Amino acid sequence: MERVVVTGVGVISALGNNTDEFRTSLFAGRCGIRPLTLVDPNLFRFTRGAEVRDYDVGSHMDERTADLMDRFAQFAVISARAAVSQAAIEWTPRLRERTAIITGSCLGGQTSQDASFYDLYHSGRPNVHPLTIPRAMANAGASHISMDLGITGPSYTISTACSSSAYAIGQAFWMVRGGAVDAALAGGSEAPFSVGVLKAWDSLRVVSDDTCRPFSKNRRGMILGEGAAMLVIEPRSAAVARGAPIWAEIVGFGMSSDAGHLTRPSPDGAARAMRSALLDAGLSPDAIGYINAHGTGTQANDASETKAIHMVFEDHARRLAVSSTKSMHGHALGAASAIEAAATILALRCGVLPPTVNYVEPDPDCALDVVPNEARATQVEYAMSNSFAFGGMNAVLVFAAHPAVLSST
């Protein structure tokens, strides 16, 4: 089996419109959660979100191309281009046929659909815009990436709510490792800021009227975010031969289903996904130095995830660093796992653990070292990224620092 590495990381999020800005904000502990601007903030019980700021689609694509896409698909294309550019891939017709595109999205283009249906139901228009379906389909991100970059291999979209893009990256990892494809572009994108979608989240009573304070005793819920992250994934041998930058190695992927409650998290299900990822990586729990937690900031998730981490890591749980970067970039739903995979990869590459910001008060139910409020200069060898979705669909990725990074520290 091939060893599999990441050679490009493209990110657009509330922490900046490119990967450099994302890294700088992440390690500075900047919070991207601000008052809502994309929708009227007076309509909901919450007033804040983690929106992509200063977004100028015209600087990325012409008006005609942009018009075909919902915002979520635009984010997918922008982050995919950035990732591919970093990886400096030398495209050949064969490589284009042997490259996969696997994207995750929870909502697809529901923001476009919401606008069209408003016209139909509220404004009395007799018809809806003909681009409603092409903009709204969840696979639009993958489709536009394939057309934009001329990639003709397998291309599909996974929708497992808030773990969608972990599943996408995991599938891509396994396909490259097993030799089914020679490279993959994998990640996720989301743009949930429309009135209908936010009202639906509001009704679930899981969104904070304050900010996102994962693992802090006074946490009041999640904060919705948007954006995208895409990774270029390829065999280590190909990356080394080309002299490509190696950001990190992907070493393990695990999945599980809670088979329990539709929305209430299960420590058992989360623990099984973490154990499965460790088994896939061939690692013992004490090899892991950092976990990028699912850490939504709801009372239920953070306590359940803490319990699951203690079940899997036992005594080592107290030595682990665990942070939730959702405290900075919000919960970007189907893009969340990919943005967090990018944060985990940057932690391994730069030897800095991103913090859990907005942290105020320890919670006995969240007895973990959560890297509170300030980043920490610590080089770890292996890191885990957790994603636990509504519907009880859990996915965990394990990454390793590139040996060159470790030998220089």
Place this chain on the structure above:
Amino acid sequence: MSENTCERVRTIIARVRHVPVESVSLDSSLEQLGIDSLEGVMLVFALEDEFHIEIPDECLQQGGSIRELVGALEELIPSGDASKIDS
């Protein structure tokens, strides 16, 4: 054929295609203007919206010129409304 209807159709085609209105000749066919099947349905939607009419599928035969399209549209616009639109 009303000049006003011609101009409005040309403007809508230009908007759907994201091209200058000057580039939309009445003698061109939709095919010659590069309008594919997806842009065709976008054009129908925009024309229905503009003229408050319902356009049957056969109205947008790929071979016909824009001039012919305008003629077909004018038949669909109720006569009383047409004078109102053109006024």
